[in-house]
Amino acid sequence: DAKTTQPNSMESNEEEPVHLPCNHSTISGTDYIHWYRQLPSQGPEYVIHGLTSNVNNRMASLAIAEDRKSSTLILHRATLRDAAVYYCILSPRGSNYKLTFGKGTLLTVNP
């Protein structure tokens, strides 16, 4: 399995941008970069994914390094509801594979 490395925790203030980093130096050419977040007592939910180009959606932006060995999830204006554990995982295209999550980054948002 390709592995990812994330900081254990990060802290932000409300309405400020947050940049959550993820290293994936062993990424292969067919691996997509996915981000999920888990609110307390809930299952993880999809946030965003990308392959090579930066991506934007209503929840966040994903910036992918040119060599694809790292990526950054960007929350443009953090809110208290964004406090969660954020997971970065590599998801290969196709089927017949297993998906494993690391420990993720616990994001604390201060009012």
Next chain:
Amino acid sequence: SQTIHQWPATLVQPVGSPLSLECTVEGTSNPNLYWYRQAAGRGLQLLFYSVGIGQISSEVPQNLSASRPQDRQFILSSKKLLLSDSGFYLCAWTGQGSSGNTIYFGEGSWLTVV
């Protein structure tokens, strides 16, 4: 649209008792199915995954087992629960799409073994 349901949502079981958690997916066919466990304050641990009926891969040796009797049904079982089996159990599925297979999780089942 696709939906995933798992039940029961909460259960308290004595040590040594059996366990059965059930998960069903609607609105898709031939999904990949997963069981994860999350102990208190810990990350997600992949327990089992299945790419088709009757095909189960186990990631962690333990006293749990999984079965997939139908295409969209995934069951997690144990004959005798241990205290260490307590945790938050999540069923999940992925499709066969080309965009790296987004994972969709169920609501989760809280298991407390006493």
